Amino acid sequence: MKSTILFIGCLFAPALLFAQNSIKGQVQSASNEPLIGASIKVLAKDQGVITNLDGKFELENVAKSDRLVVTYLGYEPDTIAPVFEQEMHITLQESGEAMDEVTIRGRSESVVEEAPFLNILISENELQKAACCNLSESFETNASVDVSFADAVTGTKMIQMMGLDGRYVLISREGIPNIRGLNSRLGLTYVPGTWIQSIDVGKGAGSVINGYESMTGQINVDLFKPESMDTWYLNGYLNSFGRMEINANHQIPISDKWSTGLLFHVSQLSSEIDGNDDGFMDIPKTRQVNFLNRYKYDGDRLMAQIGFNLFMSDNAGGQKGFDFNSDLSSSSMYGYEMDTRKAEIFGKLGMIYPDKPTQSWGFQYSLSYQDFNGGAGRRIYQGIEKTVYGNFIYQNILGSSFHQYKTGASFLYDDFVETFDSNSATGLDTAMYRTEKVPGLFFEYNFIPNDRLTLVAGARTDFHNLFGTYFTPRVHARWEAIPNWTLRGSIGKGYRTPNALMENSSVWISSRELVYNTELQPEESWNMGLSIAGNFTIDERPLSIVADYFYTDFQNQLVYDRDISSELLVINNLHHGSYANSFQVEVSYPLTEGLDAKAAYKHYEMMMTTNGVLQQMPLQSQDRFFMNLSYATKYDKWKADMTLNWNGPMRIPNTSDSPVEFQQPAESPDFFMLNGQVSRGFRWGSIYVGGENILNFKQSNPIIDPENPFGSNFDASMTWGPIAGRVIYTGVRYKIK
Numbered sequence: 001m002k003s004t005i006l007f008i009g010c011l012f013a014p015a016l017l018f019a020q021n022s023i024k025g026q027v028q029s030a031s032n033e034p035l036i037g038a039s040i041k042v043l044a045k046d047q048g049v050i051t052n053l054d055g056k057f058e059l060e061n062v063a064k065s066d067r068l069v070v071t072y073l074g075y076e077p078d079t080i081a082p083v084f085e086q087e088m089h090i091t092l093q094e095s096g097e098a099m100d101e102v103t104i105r106g107r108s109e110s111v112v113e114e115a116p117f118l119n120i121l122i123s124e125n126e127l128q129k130a131a132c133c134n135l136s137e138s139f140e141t142n143a144s145v146d147v148s149f150a151d152a153v154t155g156t157k158m159i160q161m162m163g164l165d166g167r168y169v170l171i172s173r174e175g176i177p178n179i180r181g182l183n184s185r186l187g188l189t190y191v192p193g194t195w196i197q198s199i200d201v202g203k204g205a206g207s208v209i210n211g212y213e214s215m216t217g218q219i220n221v222d223l224f225k226p227e228s229m230d231t232w233y234l235n236g237y238l239n240s241f242g243r244m245e246i247n248a249n250h251q252i253p254i255s256d257k258w259s260t261g262l263l264f265h266v267s268q269l270s271s272e273i274d275g276n277d278d279g280f281m282d283i284p285k286t287r288q289v290n291f292l293n294r295y296k297y298d299g300d301r302l303m304a305q306i307g308f309n310l311f312m313s314d315n316a317g318g319q320k321g322f323d324f325n326s327d328l329s330s331s332s333m334y335g336y337e338m339d340t341r342k343a344e345i346f347g348k349l350g351m352i353y354p355d356k357p358t359q360s361w362g363f364q365y366s367l368s369y370q371d372f373n374g375g376a377g378r379r380i381y382q383g384i385e386k387t388v389y390g391n392f393i394y395q396n397i398l399g400s401s402f403h404q405y406k407t408g409a410s411f412l413y414d415d416f417v418e419t420f421d422s423n424s425a426t427g428l429d430t431a432m433y434r435t436e437k438v439p440g441l442f443f444e445y446n447f448i449p450n451d452r453l454t455l456v457a458g459a460r461t462d463f464h465n466l467f468g469t470y471f472t473p474r475v476h477a478r479w480e481a482i483p484n485w486t487l488r489g490s491i492g493k494g495y496r497t498p499n500a501l502m503e504n505s506s507v508w509i510s511s512r513e514l515v516y517n518t519e520l521q522p523e524e525s526w527n528m529g530l531s532i533a534g535n536f537t538i539d540e541r542p543l544s545i546v547a548d549y550f551y552t553d554f555q556n557q558l559v560y561d562r563d564i565s566s567e568l569l570v571i572n573n574l575h576h577g578s579y580a581n582s583f584q585v586e587v588s589y590p591l592t593e594g595l596d597a598k599a600a601y602k603h604y605e606m607m608m609t610t611n612g613v614l615q616q617m618p619l620q621s622q623d624r625f626f627m628n629l630s631y632a633t634k635y636d637k638w639k640a641d642m643t644l645n646w647n648g649p650m651r652i653p654n655t656s657d658s659p660v661e662f663q664q665p666a667e668s669p670d671f672f673m674l675n676g677q678v679s680r681g682f683r684w685g686s687i688y689v690g691g692e693n694i695l696n697f698k699q700s701n702p703i704i705d706p707e708n709p710f711g712s713n714f715d716a717s718m719t720w721g722p723i724a725g726r727v728i729y730t731g732v733r734y735k736i737k
Contacts, residue, residue, distance in 0.1 A: 021357030024058040025088025027051050027070060035092065038072040043079065047401070048451070049114075052123070061401055063357050084354070085300065109142065109598075111533050111546055116454045116476040117206060117490045118531040118548055120144055122199040129630065129641040130677060131237060131690060131729050132193030133245060133267070135179075135221065140675055140692075141643050143586050143600035143626040144201050145219075148619075151506035152702035152716040152723050153317050153336050153376070155283040156185060161203065161217045162550050162582035163604030163620055167503055168496070168525075170206065170214035173221050175391075176346055176366050177210055181414060182385045182502045183370060186340065190311055191221060192265040192290055194235045194247035198222045204529040204550055205474045205492025208442055208460045209393065211410065212472045215494035215525045216552055216580075224249055226261035226296045232736040234685075239729035241283065242271035257298055265290040272320050275725045276698060278706040280716070282724040284317025284336060285324065294347075301354065306347035313340045318376070319709065328375050334709030336509060338374035358397040358404075365390045376508040377710065380421045383502060388413040404446040410462075412438040420501055420514075434520075436497060437465040452480040462495075467522050470495045484535050491528040498523055498558040500571055507560070507569050510715040518573045524555040529582075538589070547585040554578040562618065562653035563611035566662075567712065577609035580617075586626075594633060600626040616651045619720050621670075623648035635681070642676040650720045662704050662713045668720040671697050685734040696726040 027038040034055025041048035042062065051057045059068075062082050071077040075092040082088070109126045112119040122142055130140045136157040139145035146163075150156040159166035171179040171187075179187035199221055206218035224233075229251045237245040245267040252260045268287045275282055294307030315338045316324045322335035350362035372383040388411070395406040418432040444458030459473035474492030481487050498520070507514070529550030536543045557578045561570040581604070588598035602624040606617040616622065625646040632639045649667040656663060677690030699721035705713040 021062050021084065021352060021354060022058060022060040023062050023082045023084060023088060024056065025083070025090060026054065026056045027072065027090045027092065028055055029075070030091060030093055035072050035075070038070060038092070041069045041071075043067040043069050052121075054123075061357055061397075064354075111544075112200070113486065114451075114454070114478075115202075116456045116478045116488065118203045118488055118529075118533075118546075120201040120203075122201065124197055127193060127196060127199070128679070128686075128688075128733075129628075129639075130643075130675060131239075131688075131692075131731065132196070133237065133243075134189045134193055135191035135196065136188035138193050138196060138199060141628050141641065142201065143584065143598070143602070144203060146602075146624065149719050149721075149723060150185070150717075151509045151719050152282075152699075153280060153284070153509045154315070154338070154506060155286075155317065155723075156506065157188065158185070159188065160620070161201075161219075162552065162580060163602075163606045163617075164216050164552065164580050167498075168215040168217075168494075168523075168552075170210060170218045171221070172210055172218065173346075174223065174348075175210060175220065176364050177213065177389065178221070178366075180213065181370075181387065182372060182383045182416065182418075182499055183340075183342075184499065185503055185505060186338070189288075190290065190313065190340075190342070192247055192263075194233070194249065194265070195223050195263045195292070196221055197224045203531070203548060204490040205476075205494065205527045208444070208458055208472055208474055208492075209406070210391065211412065211440070212460060212462055212470050212494060213496045214492075215496060215523070216527055216550070223263070223292070224261065226251060226259040226294060227298065229261050230735045230737050232734070234734040235731060237267075237729060237731040239727050241269065241273050241724070241727055243267065243269040243286075243729075245731075254295075258295065259298075260293065260295045263290075263292040273724060274320055276700075276702070276723075278701070278703055279319055280334075280703055280706055281317050281320060281322075284315045286313070286315050287324070288313040301352055303350045303352075304348065306345070309342070309344040309346070311340070311342040313338075315339070315374070328380060329378065334377050334714075336374070336376045338372065338505075340373075341371045342368065344368035358401065359395070361392070361394045363390065363392050372502070375421075376505075379508050380419075381501065381505075381508070382419045384415075384417045386413075386415040398445075402447065402449050404448065405444060406446075407443045408441075410440045410442070410460075412436070412440075414497075416499070418499075418501055432501070434466070438462050438470075440470075454478040464522075467497075470522075486533045488531045488533075489529070491526070493524070493526050495522050495524050500558060500560070504560050504569070506717045506719075507562075510717045511710075511712050512562070512567060512569045512715065512717075515568055515570045517570055518558075521556055521558070521573050523557050525552055525557070526555070527552045541590045544588045545585070548583070550580075550582045552580040552582075557608070559608060559610065561610045563613070563615075566653075566655045566658045566715070574609055577614065579607055581605040594631055596630045598628050602626070611654065618651050618653045619668075619718070621648040621650050637681050638678070639681065640676070640678045642674070645673040647671055647673070647721075652718060652720065655718075658704075658713060664704070664718060668699075671721055673697065673722065684736075685732065687730075687732050689728075689730045691729070692727045693722050693724070694726055698722055698725050 027035045038051040049057050049059050069079050109122050112121050132138045146160040150158050161169050167184050202218040206214045231251050233249040235247040248264045250262045266289050273282045289312045292309045297304040314324050318335035319333040322333045346366040348364050352360045366389040368387045370385045375381045391410040393408040397404050414436040416434045440462035442460035447455040456476040462470040472493050476490045478488050531548035534545045557574045559572050559574040564570050584602045586600035590596045608617045627644045629642045648670050651667050652664045674694040675692045679686045679688035702723050704715040
């Protein structure tokens, strides 16, 4: 009886793996231009959707007897029958009525209006405003995700959401959890930017469909699909530091039901960059090869995908002269090395029922193996992670389409083997073995009486073999209270198992001893938030305003305390001694024809108890400002983008017990970061030139005592600003559609 109650009480979050009797297509003009924001509604039903930035749409729960009404400002409306067997191509004719000439430019980044929680869609057009060499660099023009450097040696870029570390964000690839476990810190660099079609950034307690690990938000990455990607897409990139990159995407139609896509990436940086003359490379040497191949089957009732991903990456940093495949244990130089190998099989399987259009089921799966070898200085690390993931989803309605439910079961298997040799008498010298087996059940109820109100109530129950039962409730609400204003609210719980060594690999780049004062326990938090979004028209141009506030309260958090001593990193479980407040307001508006502007102010209060004192989390700004200007000529022949970020002062961990010459100030100065890019479009693609950190701001003396890297005062982990200076890049994008 108890298990039945838990099962029925589970709430599962809004996401549909495979829609039943769904249709998809594109709306375009007679000149084959996609129509952005066109309306597709089901006649005599309170059901509809608008087209995205490519003029495409997807609509679910459509019956064969339905009729679709397609409308767009300045064009003649059309009423058509749905087509289920293939993608629909709908062409609207311009209206014969005289109209004032009004150009409506679709935003390349926008709030997803129908989403029950605050969800920002980053499109391919937005991603191309910057070089976007990998996923960690794909948020430079987005205000909701902050990017910072982990340390002064590894070159690792970290993301933050709501001011908190990116490890509290569930990052998935097309609904399958992807960047987690041992690659939660480095994994962002393992996803090439040229593979990404769009990114969904969900703030707050998101969907439970993919598990319990979302604590502050969800980021879902959509790669280019085999059935819709270009026949060929080639990208070449070169920057002033000597980084070279080649990317190639290729679509191969196999039959009317089968298609396949190949995605390939190779990059290398072999130069030794030392702009501050401290004897250490500002960014490590890198070489990477990444290959993905997947197949998709679109049948009348059955849909299936299977993909294969092989990945290899080598990094070598530290003192100048340290190279790939060096022996850390015997090298006279201080070096950093991390060699990664990954193999993965992933896919989806789903079934629709033409005679029961409200019913469908789907199954997601992933099997992966990852191997990490490296370390820093005399500290040697090896980690192996084997993961098996499966998620079965069934959906239907209760009486009418106003009442929908989704339910299912999942299974997560993680096997970790880690060894770490700190090469010191008091440090952490250990082998860590951990196997997690977590079956789970979930249920979600959606109440959608009209297009102005959405209520989602769901939860999941997971049975962890090491830590017992996780019960994860989550509730979301969306209400268009008055025209042009949408209010959203959410509350939910999250859990995650921390991986202390890899998640704090930046602290290896120091003389600090790692001290465990606790047994491993899962992190646990509640997140709740409110947001309001308004859309208006001023001078026939759209003005968008989004304001949100989120509060995260940790019931348990694994804290990495650097304030106790400049010689130690003490790892503790902190119960009810950590919380975060996040406030953000963002405004976007086209200033003139072709010139779009958006700006955001963010305030974070991130409090954590370290050294017995509740204080602001270290090395994170409380106040930040973001501004982006984007200009495009007609038909996007020329495009120019500029992004300015201001970072307020950050608290620096206490170093009062260090020798006077190595003590650090209580806080960092504030600083600006400016990035920009100009591109010229052609029928076959585009050429682009850009710069990062154009103002050439660098943290002065980012490494403490670099002359004695094996001494007791060495520390390269006290990073609050950019290490490398200005970088100029150029590249070319070539497409065969």
